[in-house]
Amino acid sequence: MVASLKHAGTTDLLKLPGHTGAQLVNSLDSCSGRVELQNLRGILSEAQHSGYENVEEKLLSATARNLKVLKKICMEERAKIPAAVYANSVKLFSLSGVEEVKTCFAAEGLPTGRREMDSCVALILLLTTVTLTTTAGNVRLVGGGNRCAGRVEVLHRGLWGTVCDDFWDIRDAAVVCRELGCGDALDALRRAHFGKGSGPIWMEYANCVGSESSLKNYSVRLVEGGRRCAGRVEVLHRGQWGTVCGDNWDMRDAAVVCRELDCGEAVDVVKHGHFGLGVGPVWMNDVNCSGSESTLKHCRSGGWGKHDCSHSKDAGVICSEVRLVDDSRCSGRVEVLHGESWYTVCDADFDQQDAEVVCRELSCGLPVEVLGGAAFGRGEGQVWSEEFQCRGNESQIHSCPTSPSLKHNCSHDSDGGLVCAGSVRLVDDGSRCTGRVEVLHRGQWGTVCGDNWDIRDAAVVCRELGCGEAVDALSDAHFGPGSGLIWMADVDCRESESILRNCKSVGWDKHNCSHFQDAGVVCSGVRLVGGSHCSGRLEVLHGKTWYTVCDADFDQQDAEVVCHELGCGLPVEVLGAAAFGRGEGQVWSEELQCRGNESQIHSCPTSPSLKHNCSHDNGVGLQCTGKSLTL
Numbered sequence: 027m028v029a030s031l032k033h034a035g036t037t038d039l040l041k042l043p044g045h046t047g048a049q050l051v052n053s054l055d056s057c058s059g060r061v062e063l064q065n066l067r068g069i070l071s072e073a074q075h076s077g078y079e080n081v082e083e084k085l086l087s088a089t090a091r092n093l094k095v096l097k098k099i100c101m102e103e104r105a106k107i108p109a110a111v112y113a114n115s116v117k118l119f120s121l122s123g124v125e126e127v128k129t130c131f132a133a134e135g136l137p138t139g140r141r142e143m144d145s146c147v148a149l150i151l152l153l154t155t156v157t158l159t160t161t162a163g164n165v166r167l168v169g170g171g172n173r174c175a176g177r178v179e180v181l182h183r184g185l186w187g188t189v190c191d192d193f194w195d196i197r198d199a200a201v202v203c204r205e206l207g208c209g210d211a212l213d214a215l216r217r218a219h220f221g222k223g224s225g226p227i228w229m230e231y232a233n234c235v236g237s238e239s240s241l242k243n244y245s246v247r248l249v250e251g252g253r254r255c256a257g258r259v260e261v262l263h264r265g266q267w268g269t270v271c272g273d274n275w276d277m278r279d280a281a282v283v284c285r286e287l288d289c290g291e292a293v294d295v296v297k298h299g300h301f302g303l304g305v306g307p308v309w310m311n312d313v314n315c316s317g318s319e320s321t322l323k324h325c326r327s328g329g330w331g332k333h334d335c336s337h338s339k340d341a342g343v344i345c346s347e348v349r350l351v352d353d354s355r356c357s358g359r360v361e362v363l364h365g366e367s368w369y370t371v372c373d374a375d376f377d378q379q380d381a382e383v384v385c386r387e388l389s390c391g392l393p394v395e396v397l398g399g400a401a402f403g404r405g406e407g408q409v410w411s412e413e414f415q416c417r418g419n420e421s422q423i424h425s426c427p428t429s430p431s432l433k434h435n436c437s438h439d440s441d442g443g444l445v446c447a448g449s450v451r452l453v454d455d456g457s458r459c460t461g462r463v464e465v466l467h468r469g470q471w472g473t474v475c476g477d478n479w480d481i482r483d484a485a486v487v488c489r490e491l492g493c494g495e496a497v498d499a500l501s502d503a504h505f506g507p508g509s510g511l512i513w514m515a516d517v518d519c520r521e522s523e524s525i526l527r528n529c530k531s532v533g534w535d536k537h538n539c540s541h542f543q544d545a546g547v548v549c550s551g552v553r554l555v556g557g558s559h560c561s562g563r564l565e566v567l568h569g570k571t572w573y574t575v576c577d578a579d580f581d582q583q584d585a586e587v588v589c590h591e592l593g594c595g596l597p598v599e600v601l602g603a604a605a606f607g608r609g610e611g612q613v614w615s616e617e618l619q620c621r622g623n624e625s626q627i628h629s630c631p632t633s634p635s636l637k638h639n640c641s642h643d644n645g646v647g648l649q650c651t652g653k654s655l656t657l
Contacts, residue, residue, distance in 0.1 A: 164242045164366065165205050169220040174208035177220035180228050180242050182288060187228035189241075191216035197236035205240050246286055246322045248343060250301040253424075255289035255345040255363065258301040261309050261322060263330055268309035270322075271335035272297030272342075277528045278317045279325065280343045286321050289345035290363060291355060291388055292528070294468065296342040303337040311335055316520070317528060346387050348423045350444055352402045354492070355525055356390035357445040359402040362410055362423060370405035371414070372436035373398030373443075379418035380426065381444050387422050389466050389527070391447030404438040450490050450526050452547055454505045457628075459493035459549040459567065462505040465513050465526055467534055472511035474526075475539035476501025476546075479517060484547040486519045486526050493549035494567060495559065495592055500546035507541035515539055550591050552627045554648060556606035560594035561649040563606035566614055566627060574609035575618070576640035577602030583622035584630065585648050591626050595651030608642040 166186070170176025179186045199211035232241060247267070251257025259270045280292035311333035315325035349368070352358030360371045381393035416426035451471070452461030463474045484499035515537035519529035553572070554562030564580065565572045577600075585597035620630035 164240065165202055167202070167206065167220075168223070174203070174206060175220075177218070177223055178202055178241070179223060182226075182228045182242070185225060187226035188223035189229040189232060190227055191218075194232065198232040198234045198241070200236050201232070201234045201238045201241050244287060246283055248283070248287065248289075248345075249304075251342070251344070253347070255284070255287060255347050256301075257342060258299075258304055259283060259322070259341045259343055260304065263307075263309050263323075266306060268307035268331075269304035269337060270313060270341040271308050271311040271333050272339045273335065274312050274314065275341040276530055276533065278530060279313045279315045279322070279341075280345075281317055281528055282315045282319050282322050282325060283343050284345035287345065288363075288366065288368075289347065290349040291346045292343060293346050293387065293389060294344040295534075296344065297339060299338050299340045301340070301342045304340045305337070307331055308333045308335050308337065308340075313341075316522075318522065346422075348384050348387055350384070350388065350390075350402075350446070351405070352443075356385070356388060356448045357394075357402075358443060359400070359405055360384060360442045360444050361405065364410075367407065369408050369410040370438060370441040371410045373440050374436065375410070375413035376442040376444075377414075379416045380414040380423070381446075382418040383416045383420045383423050383426060384444060385446035386420075386469065388446065389449045389468075391449065391451075391466055393444060394447055395445040397443035397445070398440060400439055400441040401443040402441070405441045406438070409436050409438065409441075448491065450487055452487070452491070452493075452549075453508075457551075458570075459488070459491060459551055460505075461546060462503070462508055463487055463526075463545045463547055464508065467513050467527070470511060472513035472535075473508035473541060474517060474545040475512055475515035475537050476503075476543045477516055477537075477539060479545040482521060483517045483519045483526075483529065483545075484549075485521065486523045486529060487547045488549035490525050491549065492567075492570060492572075493551070494553040495550045496547060497550050497591060497593065498548040500548065501543060503542045503544045504546045505544075508544050509541065511535055512537050512539050512541065512544075517545075550626070552588050552591055554588075554592070554606075554650075555609070557647075557649070558652075560589070560592065560652040561606075561647075563604070563609055563645050563647050564588065565609065568614075571612065573612050573614040574642060574645040575614045576635060577644050577646040578640065579614070579617040579635050580646040584618045584620045584627070585650075586622040587620045587624045587627050587630060588648060589650035592650065598649045598651055601647040601649070602644065604643050604645045605647040606645075609645050610642070613640050613642065613645075 164181045166179050166181075167173060167176030168179055178189045180189060194214055194216055196211055196214045199214035203209060203211045229241075234241070245262045247260050247262075248255060248257035249260055260267045261270060275295055275297055277292055277295055280295045284290060284292045309330055310322075310325075311328040313322070313325050313327045315322070319325050347363040349361050349363075350356060350358035351361055360376060361368045362371060363369075376396065378393065378396060381396045385391055385393045412428035412430065414423065414426050414428055416423070420426050449466045451464050451466075452459060453464055455461035464471045465474060479499055479501050481496055481499045484496035488494060488496045513534055514526075514529075514531045516532045517526070517529050518531070519526070523529050551567040553565050553567075554560065555565055556562040564575045566575060567573075580600065582597065582600065585600050589595055589597045615635055616632035617635045618627065618630050618632055620627070624630050
């Protein structure tokens with residue numbers, strides 16, 4: 027029985043480079059096919075001649091070692107973790123497999139007859155002959171009746187989407203057929219021949235030359251950075267790769283590149299050939315992205331090939347390979363990038379040291395809280411199969427050592443989450459939502475020059491901090507001069523900006539300011555929701571949580587303070603009974619006792635509310651005259 031197993035299916039062997047302990051059978055590439063663990067055979071042969079002395083321990087150890095080698099090979103050569111490792115015709119060689127082997131040996135009773143021992147050995151060999159399958163590809167054909175015909179769909183950002191048929195031709199179809207291993211392309215069909223798709227249309231036009239290995243060939247790439255998500259920026263134009271001049275290159279431009287490559291957040295921009303000098307044309311100069319573009323090629327620039335740059339000014343980008351998924355950039359479900367797929371992380375495999383590295387990589391300060399149990403919702407796709415073992419001082423999560431996870435049944439119900447402090451803060455006023463503006467860059471806090479600092483810039487800070495509306499934008503070190511670096515100057519935010527780091531400026535640490543010009547912000551600790559800036563359901567901020575206010579605990583004097591704080595003139599009407607809709611979360615447990623002349627709602631005295639059964643059905647609303655701030 028052992029002999030038949032040893033010689034079964036040994037055609038078309040693919041030797042794994044650099045690893046003599048394993049080979050793949052009937053393999054299409056170096057990460058798929060049935061795995062034959064060759065060193066097990068040596069152990070078996072030796073065992074049969076030695077009366078099977080210590081054979082159980084040797085076989086189990088060799089099997090575990092080889093499976094680890096195979097996984098490492100796939101990570102190195104294809105940058106993809108295998109989607110599954112299956113036992114060939116039996117089951118996964120896991121703890122259950124080990125127990126079955128041990129049961130077999132125990133039943134036969136070592137030492138025993140050769141035929142009984144051969145049966146147990148055969149079981150081990152069968153359990154350790156496994157099939158590796160890689161993650162699903164980035165292209166598929168749907169609705170054609172088989173995997174080699176149908177509507178073209180590509181995978182991007184975890185979602186399948188279609189391809190527009192503009193200029194779709196046989197060259198594009200040839201690339202799809204080649205990528206799927208489906209032979210030559212017979213026809214390139216248009217006008218939704220296989221039915222209309224749903225979801226996003228990911229590609230406007232493919233424009234393949236026909237020799238590409240994948241349909242999903244990006245028009246931008248990062249090179250010489252040691253990984254896919256960091257390096258010198260290069261764009262593809264007219265079939266030729268060229269660089270981007272670093273003049274006026276900033277975080278907003280970098281954010282578009284990282285998003286296009288599905289590489290997480292833009293962490294840093296570099297210039298002056300930081301990742302080495304490129305060759306060939308300099309395709310783009312004076313790039314000016316709005317931040318909402320889907321591809322760098324859609325950003326404004328001086329025109330293709332028009333520049334006064336040399337390659338010594340080539341632009342570069344560093345993107346994160348980790349992200350926090352939620353409404354905020356610095357808090358959410360932890361997901362790590364491997365290859366071109368995002369994986370959630372099991373809460374049992376993620377600790378405080380790991381959290382410190384993630385927050386640092388995202389320029390989000392220190393970790394505030396590590397959460398489990400899918401606190402930020404269940405993710406999709408695959409769960410990371412490694413346990414991070416960070417020391418806490420690494421700059422990137424993928425620099426941390428890993429080991430195989432011991433939690434084999436981890437699901438999306440156990441997705442890990444993280445709350446970081448954030449990349450901007452307001453200091454020296456005693457309130458989280460008022461003070462001197464400081465921004466975190468390259469691990470160091472620095473101030474912002476007040477030159478040209480205005481209410482639009484302040485609004486971005488307040489929004490990033492979850493601090494309601496911007497009430498005032500101050501300069502000339504109103505909250506006292508800071509110390510250390512002045513990171514940003516001549517800041518020019520757009521209303522759509524979500525974080526201060528991505529606003530236009532003259533560049534990190536470039537300025538002619540002193541700390542006596544440091545910028546400051548006053549945010550409101552109150553907001554009106556469900557109407558307009560000057561009307562809606564009243565909510566007050568306490569800590570980092572917004573509370574609705576009970577209609578019985580709010581009167582005309584309180585309303586005067588709220589309207590004044592928001593720059594909305596005078597109160598017109600105080601409304602009860604959730605006139606602007608029911609809120610969510612908690613209800614404020616204090617009764618406001620404003621005199622009407624306070625500048626902010628949190629300056630008003632309070633007393634414990636007498637209405638203990640107040641609910642969101644009793645949320646108070648407010649309408650002000652509407653003299654709002656001019657942005």
